[in-house]
Amino acid sequence: MRRASQFGRRPTIIDVAIAAGVSKSTAARVMSGQGNVSPKVVAAVRTASRDLGYQRNNMAVSMRSGRSGLIGIIVPDISNPFWAEVVRGAQERAVLSGSSLLIFSSDWSAERERSHLQALVQTRVDGFVLNTIADEGDTQDFTNLGCPFVLIGTTSDLYPDRSSVGSDIPQGVATALDHLSRCGHDLPKLITGPPRRLARAKFVSAINRYFIDRDIDPTGIEAENGEYSVNGGRAAMARLIRHHKGSHMTVFAANDLMALGAMAEARDAGLACPADVSVIGFDGIPSGEFCSPPLTTIAKPSRGIGEDAMRLLGRLIEGDSVVMRPRLPCRLVERGSVLDFSATRERTLHLA
Amino acid sequence: MRRASQFGRRPTIIDVAIAAGVSKSTAARVMSGQGNVSPKVVAAVRTASRDLGYQRNNMAVSMRSGRSGLIGIIVPDISNPFWAEVVRGAQERAVLSGSSLLIFSSDWSAERERSHLQALVQTRVDGFVLNTIADEGDTQDFTNLGCPFVLIGTTSDLYPDRSSVGSDIPQGVATALDHLSRCGHDLPKLITGPPRRLARAKFVSAINRYFIDRDIDPTGIEAENGEYSVNGGRAAMARLIRHHKGSHMTVFAANDLMALGAMAEARDAGLACPADVSVIGFDGIPSGEFCSPPLTTIAKPSRGIGEDAMRLLGRLIEGDSVVMRPRLPCRLVERGSVLDFSATRERTLHLA
DNA sequence: GTGTTGTTTGGTAACGTTCCCAAATGAGGA
DNA sequence: TCCTCATTTGGGAACGTTACCAAACAACAC
Numbered sequence: 001m002r003r004a005s006q007f008g009r010r011p012t013i014i015d016v017a018i019a020a021g022v023s024k025s026t027a028a029r030v031m032s033g034q035g036n037v038s039p040k041v042v043a044a045v046r047t048a049s050r051d052l053g054y055q056r057n058n059m060a061v062s063m064r065s066g067r068s069g070l071i072g073i074i075v076p077d078i079s080n081p082f083w084a085e086v087v088r089g090a091q092e093r094a095v096l097s098g099s100s101l102l103i104f105s106s107d108w109s110a111e112r113e114r115s116h117l118q119a120l121v122q123t124r125v126d127g128f129v130l131n132t133i134a135d136e137g138d139t140q141d142f143t144n145l146g147c148p149f150v151l152i153g154t155t156s157d158l159y160p161d162r163s164s165v166g167s168d169i170p171q172g173v174a175t176a177l178d179h180l181s182r183c184g185h186d187l188p189k190l191i192t193g194p195p196r197r198l199a200r201a202k203f204v205s206a207i208n209r210y211f212i213d214r215d216i217d218p219t220g221i222e223a224e225n226g227e228y229s230v231n232g233g234r235a236a237m238a239r240l241i242r243h244h245k246g247s248h249m250t251v252f253a254a255n256d257l258m259a260l261g262a263m264a265e266a267r268d269a270g271l272a273c274p275a276d277v278s279v280i281g282f283d284g285i286p287s288g289e290f291c292s293p294p295l296t297t298i299a300k301p302s303r304g305i306g307e308d309a310m311r312l313l314g315r316l317i318e319g320d321s322v323v324m325r326p327r328l329p330c331r332l333v334e335r336g337s338v339l340d341f342s343a344t345r346e347r348t349l350h351l352a
Numbered sequence: 353m354r355r356a357s358q359f360g361r362r363p364t365i366i367d368v369a370i371a372a373g374v375s376k377s378t379a380a381r382v383m384s385g386q387g388n389v390s391p392k393v394v395a396a397v398r399t400a401s402r403d404l405g406y407q408r409n410n411m412a413v414s415m416r417s418g419r420s421g422l423i424g425i426i427v428p429d430i431s432n433p434f435w436a437e438v439v440r441g442a443q444e445r446a447v448l449s450g451s452s453l454l455i456f457s458s459d460w461s462a463e464r465e466r467s468h469l470q471a472l473v474q475t476r477v478d479g480f481v482l483n484t485i486a487d488e489g490d491t492q493d494f495t496n497l498g499c500p501f502v503l504i505g506t507t508s509d510l511y512p513d514r515s516s517v518g519s520d521i522p523q524g525v526a527t528a529l530d531h532l533s534r535c536g537h538d539l540p541k542l543i544t545g546p547p548r549r550l551a552r553a554k555f556v557s558a559i560n561r562y563f564i565d566r567d568i569d570p571t572g573i574e575a576e577n578g579e580y581s582v583n584g585g586r587a588a589m590a591r592l593i594r595h596h597k598g599s600h601m602t603v604f605a606a607n608d609l610m611a612l613g614a615m616a617e618a619r620d621a622g623l624a625c626p627a628d629v630s631v632i633g634f635d636g637i638p639s640g641e642f643c644s645p646p647l648t649t650i651a652k653p654s655r656g657i658g659e660d661a662m663r664l665l666g667r668l669i670e671g672d673s674v675v676m677r678p679r680l681p682c683r684l685v686e687r688g689s690v691l692d693f694s695a696t697r698e699r700t701l702h703l704a
Numbered sequence: 705g706t707g708t709t710g711t712t713t714g715g716t717a718a719c720g721t722t723c724c725c726a727a728a729t730g731a732g733g734a
Numbered sequence: 735t736c737c738t739c740a741t742t743t744g745g746g747a748a749c750g751t752t753a754c755c756a757a758a759c760a761a762c763a764c
Contacts, residue, residue, distance in 0.1 A: 010498055012720055023744045028722060036742065053496070058474045059415050060720035063749050068411060070475075078443070084436050091430070091457065100454050100471055105443065119452055122410045123422075144405070146362055230638075260642050286582075290612050292644025364750055375714045380752060388712065412750035415719050 011052040019048035031056065062124065069099045071313065072120035072128035073306075074113060075152075077228065078105035080257060081285040082302050083131075086152065089306025090129055097314060099126065108133055108228075121145050127317045129309045131155065135196050148316035150309045154199040156325070163316065163323050165309040167300040172330030173206040176252060176280050176298045179332055184341030185278065187211070188252040189244075190223035191236040191262055200225070203254045203282075226258060233261025241269050248339065249277045256283035256297055263291060263337065274339035284333055293336030301328040363404040371400035383408065414476065421451045423665065424472035424480035425658075426465060427504075429580065430457035432609060433637040434654050435483075438504065441658025442481055449666060451478065460485055460580075473497050479669045481661045483507065487548050500668035502661045506551040508677070515668065515675050517661040519652040524682030525558040528604060528632050528650045531684055536693030537630065539563070540604040541596075542575035543588040543614055552577070555606045555634075578610060585613025593621050600691065601629045608635035608649055615643060615689065626691035636685055645688030653680040 017027035022041055029037050030045040048054075062068040073090050075083040087103055094101045102125060106113035113133055120128050130142065131153040142149060143162070156164030180188055190207065193200040204223065211218035224239045226232030233253060240251065240262075249271075253259035259281030266277045273279060273293055281288060284299025305328060312324055369379035374393055381389050382397040389397075400406075414420040425442050427435040439455055446453045454477060458465035465485055472480050479500040484507050494501060495514070508516030532540055542559065545552040556575065563570035576591045578584030585605060592603065592614075601623075605611035611633030618629045625631060625645055633640060636651025657680060664676055 013722095014720080024720090025722085025744055025746095026742085029743090032722080038742065041742085053498075055470070055473050055497075057476060057720055059411050059420060059476050060749090061722080063411050063415055063719090063751095064721050064723085066749080079436070079440060081433065081436075084430070084433075088431060088457075091455075095456075100456075100475060102452050103443075103455050104447075104452075105440075118407070121407050123452060124409060124411050145407075146405075264642065287639035287642055290616065290639055290643035292642070292646075294644075365752095366750080376750090377714055377716095377752085378712085381713090384752080390712065393712085409750055412719090413752080415721095415749090416751050416753085418719080 010057070011054050012057070013054065015052055016045060016048045016054050019052060020044040068124045068126055070102055070123060070125045071099050071310070072102045072104065072116075072123070072125040072130075074104045074106055074116050074120075074128065074130045074132075076106050076108050076131055076133050078103065080228070080255075081287065082256065082283040082300070085285070085302035086306040089303035090310045091306070092303075093307050093310035093314075097310075106133055110134065117142055117145070121147055127313045129306075129313060132158075133197075134158065135198055148313060150313045150316065152305055152309050154202050157202065158198065160325075161323060163312050164325050165305050165312060166325075166327050167305065168327040168329050169202055170206045170209065171327075172282065172298045172300065173203065174210050175330060175332050176282070177207065177210050179296070179334070180250060180252070180278075180280065180338065182342075183278075183338055185248075185250045185338075187216075187218070187221050188250040188280070189240050190221060191233055191240070191251060191253040191258050192223050192225055193228050193254055195225050200254065207252070226261075228255050228257060230257050230261040230264070233258030234265040235261075237262035237265035238269075241266070241271070247276075250338075251277065251279045253279065253281050256281040256285045256288050256295065259295055259297065259337075260287065260291055263295070267292075274337055278338040280338050282330075284330075288333070289335070296335045296338040297333050298330045299333045300330050304328055362409070363406050364409070365406070367404055368397060368400045368406050371404060372396040420476045420478055422454055422475060422477045423451050423662070424454045424456065424468075424475075424477040424482075426456045426458055426468050426472075426480065426482050426484075428458050428460050428483055428485050430455065432580070432607075433639060434608065434635040434652070437637070437654035438658040441655035442662045443658070444655075445659050445662035445666075449662075458485055462486065469494055469497070473499055479665045481658075481665060484510075485549075486510065487550055500665060502665045502668065504657055504661050506554045509554070510550065512677075513675060515664050516677050517657050517664060518677075518679050519657065520679040520681050521554055522558045522561065523679075524634065524650045524652065525555065526562050527682060527684050528634070529559065529562050531648075531686070532602060532604070532630075532632065532690065534694075535630075535690055537600075537602045537690075539568075539570070539573050540602040540632070541592050542573060543585055543592070543603060543605040543610050544575050544577055545580050545584075545606055547577050552606065559604070578613075580607050580609060582609050582613040582616070585610030586617040587613075589614035589617035590621075593618070593623070599628075602690075603629065603631045605631065605633050608633040608637045608640050608647065611647055611649065611689075612639065612643055615647070619644075626689055630690040632690050634682075636682075640685070640687070648687045648690040649685050650682045651685045652682050656680055 013027050014024045017024040020027060026041060027045050030042050058069060071094055073087060075087060077083055091101050104116040106116060110133060127148040129150050129152055132155050134155060151159055151162055151164035153166055156166055192203055208218045224236035226236035251262055253262055259279050263273050263279050266273055271277045281295050281297035284297050288295035288297050308326060365379050366376045369376040372379060378393060379397050382394050410421060423446055425439060427439060429435055443453050456468040458468060462485060481502050481504060483505040486507060503511055503514055503516035505518055508518055544555055560570045576588035578588035603614055605614055611631050615625050615631050618625055623629045633647050633649035636649050640647035640649050660678060
C-alpha cells in the first residue's frame with residue numbers, strides 16, 4: 001500500500017487525479033460528491049485517494065471558499081471551571097457543525113485579549129465568541145474587524161446593538177437573596193470582583209435594586225473586592241472577618257471560586273460553616289458539590305451559554321444579521337453552606 | 353479613517369500596495385520587515401496598511417509556507433480538571449511560540465478520536481499532542497499521518513519509539529503506598545478505570561510490583577472498575593462498601609474525580625472519612641483541596657506535562673527528530689482524607 | 705561618457721483547491 | 735451520414751501570500 005510519504009510531501013488532489021488517470025477537475029468532482037461523473041471514474045478516483053492517503057487541504061479550501069471552518073472563543077480564565085464549562089458547551093456545538101474551536105484565555109489582560117483577537121482575525125476564523133474584559137470607557141475595536149461575533153457574559157451589556165448571550169444576573173441575584181431571606185438571614189456581606197470590572201457593578205446594582213424594590217435600605221451592605229479566584233475570595237473574607245461585629249455572618253460571593261476561598265478562610269479562622277458563617281456562591285461549578293460543607297450557590301447555565309452563543313454565531317455566519325440577546329435564567333442549588341434559621345429554631349423546639 | 357469594509361471584503365496586501373503606490377512585492381517586503389526598502393516607501397506602506405486595517409491572511413501564508421501556526425491537542429476528557437490543566441500548560445507554550453491551539457476532547461471514544469485527528473490533519477496543523485485512548489491491540493494509525501506529534505499519558509507506552517511525556521506512575525504509586533504504610537494502613541482497596549484501559553493495567557501492575565518488591569503478597573487486593581468520573585467512583589465505592597468486612601477501609605483511587613466520588617458515596621453510606629474510610633487519590637486537581645475532608649492525593653505535574661509536550665513538539669516541528677520520553681515525578685499532597693493510625697495512637701496515649 | 709558596483713523595485717510563479725466554461729464524447733433520431 | 739441534445743471531462747482562473755529573478759536605478763571611479 002502506497003503511503004503519503006512516497007512523495008516526500010502530502011499528496012494533493014492532483015496526485016490523486018494522475019493516479020486515477022483523470023483531470024484534477026474530475027477528481028475534485030468525485031471528492032465533493034456532486035455527481036455528473038461516470039461510475040467507473042468515481043471508483044478509480046476513490047481507490048487512488050485511499051491508496052495515496054489523500055487528505056483534503058483545508059487551507060486551500062478556505063482560501064478559495066473564504067470559509068475556514070474555524071471558530072474562535074476567548075474567555076477571561078479557562079482555569080475557572082465555570083468558563084471551562086462554557087467552552088465545553090461551545091465545543092459540543094462546534095463539533096456538531098463540523099468546525100474546530102480555537103480557544104484562548106485572556107487572563108483578565110486587555111493586552112492579551114487584543115493579541116488573541118488579532119490572531120483569530122489573521123487565522124480568518126469564520127466568527128468568534130468573546131467575553132471581553134473591556135471596562136466602561138475603553139470599549140474594544142472588535143466591532144469593526146469585519147468578522148461575525150457573539151458576546152457572552154456581563155460585559156456584553158456595553159454593546160447593546162450586538163448579539164450576545166448571558167445569564168440573567170438580576171434574576172440570579174434575586175433567587176439568592178430570596179433564599180437568604182427565606183432562611184431568616186439579614187443583609188448579606190458581599191465578596192465581589194475587582195473594582196473597575198463591569199461585572200462587579202452589575203452584581204452590586206442588582207443587589208441594591210432587589211432591596212430597594214422591597215423598601216429595604218441597602219446602603220449598609222459591606223462589600224470587599226477581590227480577584228475572581230480562590231485566593232481573591234480568601235483575602236476578601238479575611239478582611240470581612242476582621243471587621244465583623246455581631247454573631248452570624250452571611251456572605252454572598254460573586255463567583256464560586258471566591259466562595260470556596262471564603263469558606264476555606266473562615267475554616268482557617270476557626271469559624272464553622274454554616275453555624276458561624278453562611279456562604280452562598282454564584283456560578284455552579286462542580287467543585288461546590290464536594291467542598292465542606294457543600295456550597296449553596298446560584299447555578300448559571302454555563303454550558304447552555306456556550307451552546308447558545310455558538311448557535312447564534314452560526315446564524316450570523318450564515319448571513320442572518322438578526323440581533324438577539326438572550327439572558328438565560330439561573331437556578332438555586334441548595335446545599336449545606338447556608339444556615340436555615342427557621343429550621344434551626346424548629347429543631348431547637350423539637351429538642352426542647 | 354478608511355475601514356476594512358470599504359471594499360466589501362478584507363483588504364489584501366495588493367490593496368495596501370496600490371494605496372501606497374508600490375508593487376505587492378515591495379509591500380510584502382515591508383510587512384515582513386526584511387529590509388532593502390527605502391525609508392520613504394516603508395513609511396508609505398505602513399500608513400496604507402494602518403489606514404486600510406490590513407490583517408495578514410494566515411491561510412494564504414500557510415498555503416505558501418507549508419506552516420499553519422496551528423497546533424492540535426486531543427485529550428480524553430476536557431471536563432476533568434486534570435486534563436484541563438494539561439491543556440492549559442500546552443496553551444501557555446503555544447501562545448509563547450505564537451501558535452494557536454485547536455483543542456479536542458475524545459470523550460473516551462476511539463471513533464471521535466479518529467475524527468478529531470482527521471480534522472487536525474486536514475487543517476494542516478504543524479503538529480499535535482495526543483493522549484490516545486487506543487487500547488492494546490488496536491493501535492491507531494496516526495503514526496503515518498505525516499505530521500509530527502507527541503504523545504502524553506500512559507497509553508504512550510504503546511509507542512516506545514515515539515516521543516512522549518508522562519508522569520512517573522510507578523513512582524507516584526510508590527509514593528502513595530509509602531504514605532499509606534507510614535500511616536499504618538494495610539493493603540488498600542483499589543478503584544480503577546474501565547477494564548480494557550491500558551492506564552488501568554499500568555496502575556494495577558505498579559501496585560503489584562510495589563508489594564512484590566517488598567515481599568508482600570498483593571493477590572488479596574480488591575479492585576473495582578469504574579468510569580474515570582465522579583459517578584464512576586461512587587459506583588465503585590458502593591460495591592466496595594457492600595463487600596467490605598472488618599473495620600477501617602483504605603481506598604486508593606486511580607484518579608481524583610473517582611476519589612471525590614468515593615468520598616461522597618462513603619458519606620452517603622454513613623461512613624466518616626477518614627475515621628471509617630481513608631481515601632487517597634491520584635492527579636492533584638484543585639477541587640481536592642476543598643472537599644470534605646480535603647483529599648490526600650498524588651499530584652501529577654499536569655501543567656508541566658502540557659508544557660513539556662509542547663516544547664518537545666516544537667523541536668519535532670523544527671525537524672529535530674530526537675526521541676525523548678520524559679516521565680515527570682509525582683508528589684504527595686497530604687491533606688485530611690487518610691487516617692494516620694500512628695498519630696491516632698499517640699493522641700490516644702496523650703489523652704490517657 | 706562609460707563601466708562597475710550596490711541598492712531598490714517589479715513581475716511571475718507557486719502553494720491546493722473549486723468553479724466556470726468549453727470541449728469532447730455518446731446516444732438517438734432524421 | 736449528419737445533426738441535436740445530454741452527459742461527461744478537461745483547462746484555466748482565482749483565492750492571498752512569498753520567493754526568486756531580473757530590471758531599473760543611483761553612486762562612484764575610471
